Amino acid sequence: MTDKIGKLKRSHLIHAIDTTMGGDTPSWYILGKDIEDLSVELNPETETVKNILDETSVNDNGYEPSLDAETFYANPQDPLYPVLKNIAMNRLTGDACKTKIIEIVVDDASGSYDAWTEDIIIKPQSYGGPQGGVNIPFNVTFNGGRKKGKASIDKGAITFNETTATES
Secondary structure, eight states: OOOBOSSOOGGGEEEEEETTSSOSSOOEEEOOTTOSOOOEEOOEEEEEEEOTTSOEEEEEEEEOOEEEEOOOBOOTTSTHHHHHHHHHHTTOOGGGGEEEEEEEEOOBSSSOEEEEEEEEEEEEOOOBOSTTOOBOOEEEEEOSOOEEEEEEEETTEEEEEEOOTTTO
16 A cells, blocks of 8 residues: 655646657656646536437547647757757648657656556747746647556656556
8 A cells, every 4th residue: 555645836737748758768757846826727628418308418439639848948948948949940730740648647756656547749839938937838629549557766867557347
């Protein structure tokens, strides 16, 4: 049995993007620097239908998750910067914008943590901004292929191991 920690701080929910853009070994860039608020919007899609008998039914069509990072200051030392620069400045589309995200919930005192990877499409929304720094806000659209596993973090390096249904 693992030791659960108390109330989770926002830093206990980690989102990281693979900056290799589909490479064999992911290189995870943890989001958070210069970001004060970051949430995955689940965008649930439901439809309520009322028939002629005044009966109501709900069709649950799932989710269309997305994430908006409204602040990303251009810094050539950050591994995500060349990715965003390339997509924005070369107006890339399609497969050139695909990579993976990992979401990790750090709710145990130590060890490996529940984690999920998923295919995403990353799209810069603009570049520039006011005095103080070049901002490249971007959107992440989740694109399926979600896999559950365990992640460990050692000196900022993330290792993910997928679990099978019987291990979950």
